[in-house]
Amino acid sequence: MRYYAVFLPMKDVEKSKEFRSQHLKFLEQMRQEKKVLMNGKFTDGSGGLVIYAADTLDQAVSYLKEDPYIKEGARDWEIHEWAMETNAEFDF
Template identity: 80%
Template structure:
């Protein structure tokens, strides 16, 4: 299992407002399925960050492409495999 950090910079503010409920529901479902470790918006309104949990880069991208923000063109995206280091135990 690997971690993938996805930056979601703002692309279209109107679409972001319109699809926010669907985006948040998607994130909640993915957290429940343990496909997302954590997520959150940037406090300056410039976008957000999602940490996906996946077996491969391609799998992480496939998860990302199901996000309503991506499907509807509300956000751009940038993905990087992330070598997380922590003393906190996560159940993944």
Template identity: 65%
Template sequence: MKYFAVILTMRDEEKNRSFRPQHLAFLEQMKQEQKVVMNGPFTDGAGGLVIYAAHNEEEAISFLNQDPYIVNGARNWEIHEWALETNDNFQF
């Protein structure tokens, strides 16, 4: 399994507000399916980050293209394969 960091930047604030509930429900479903590792908004309001687990970039993009924010033009996106490195001493 590979990991892909997707940066979602603001494209349309009105659409962002309108589709936020559907976006959050989508992310929750993807977490349950173990396709989203983690996600969260940037504190400055510029957008957010989603880490997808996928076999390859094409699969990650296929997941991303189901996100209501993307489907409805609320956010722009940028994707990068991400090498997950853990710190065994770190605890949330």
């Protein structure tokens, strides 16, 4: 399993508001399916970050393209494979 960090910079504020609940439901389902490790918004309102778990980059991109934010043009995206390092002091 590999991890992919996806930056979701703001593209359309109104569409982001309109599709937020669908986006969050999508991410919840993906977390339940163990396809999303974690996600969250940037506190400055510029967008958000999703960490996908996938076998390949193509698989991660296919997950990403199902996100309502991407399908509806609310956000742009940038993806990078991410080598996760853990801190034993944190209990995830």
